[in-house]
Amino acid sequence: MRRLYAILIAAGFVYMMLSFLGVVPGYGNIDLCSRVSSSFLLKDVSEQNAKNWLMAKGLETKSIEKVYGEKNKEDGCANVVTSIVVNYRSFDTLGEVTVLFTAALGVGLILGGTRRKKYGLLPNFVFRESTRILVPLIILFGAYIFVHGHLTPGGGFPGGTIIAAAALLLYLADEEFFLSKVSTGALEGSMGGLYVIAGLLGLAIGGYFLYNFLPTGRVGNLISSGIVPIVYTFIGLKVGAELSGLITDLHSEEG
Amino acid sequence: MSWNEMLGQILMVVGGFFYFLGGLGMIRMPDVYNRLQAGTKATTLGTFSTVLGVGIAYPPFLIKSLIIIAFVALTNPVGSSVLARASYLAGVKPAPITKVDEYKGGESS
DSSP states (O other), X not given: OHHHHHHHHHHHHHHHHHHHTTTSOOTTOOOHHHHHHHHHHHTOSOHHHHHHHHHHXXXXXXXXXXXXXXXXXXXXXXXXXXXXXXXXXXXXXXXXXXXXXXXXXXXXXXXXXXXXXXXXXXXXXXXXXXXXXXXXXXXXXXXXXXXXXXXXXXXXXXXXXXXXXXXXXXXXXXXXXXOOHHHHHXXXXXXXXXXXXXXXXXXXXXXXXXXXXXXXXXXXXXSOSTTHHHHHHHHHHHHHHHHHHHHHHXXXXXX | OOHHXXXXXXXXXXXXXXXXXXXXHHHHOOSHHHHHHHHHHHHHHHHHHHHXXXXXXXXXXXXXXXXXXXXXXXXXXXXXXXXXXXXXXXXXXXXXXXXXXXXXXXXXX
């Protein structure tokens, strides 16, 4: 009898999911442009509410595409914060990354060591097993955050912090785990160098340091707004490697 | 209002009720472990129904909300179990009305 109820409930769920297939657009058919930017700018997930809001403002409904979908020569970010941080004030962000690098260097000089500090305490079984499932997902989520930094709230710094959280999880779950200082240092240094190289390319092409020299595309598409997603990928990987190295320093000892 | 919006908003209200129960458990429960289970259980169920309600009411967000539910189902119970074990090993005593201590391995009071 219980099995019958379970089958009925499962069939109901399957029917519900199948009935949604008519509503959800197919893979590749979603116009990310019209959805992300208007929803983000109006701070509302309902398309109808967005149209009503525009009608109340006295604008035509067609102007959603006109305002948020058209080619924007100046910057092309759907996310205003990102357009300020990585486009208009990108040199300031370079200094910010340097501040973080200096802080991590200081921690490394004071606390760094060559051997993993062991606590002599076997971690929880549930925690150990779920870490193996969670770590790839957390790294994927961090990458999603910094790749979509110009579309949705987020960006390089939160994405890098999430990647460092995966490293911290590995340290807590495994007594033997020790991240090589060489790999994190190499990733961090190369990403910082690539950021500066992107800036110098802008200087060579456009005449300004960190000039946005790539085509900006339609507002709200994934590949848009020029060098902003590329620079945010550099920042995300750099911050992730930096904070992972900092966690390594906190878990190591002289020996 | 179509049927899926109605169902979604009912689910959101149910989720809010579970959040309320979690807050009530935080105040009323006697010790760390009971509070931990009240908080985790309530927030897990509350997040499930709230996020699923959003996904059902606005179907373009359905897949994203299912992914969020999977993440919460993976992380929330693990975090609470780690917290409970850490507080036990740090020497936090259970409430005096606790009868069975299975971590110690027996039915001692």
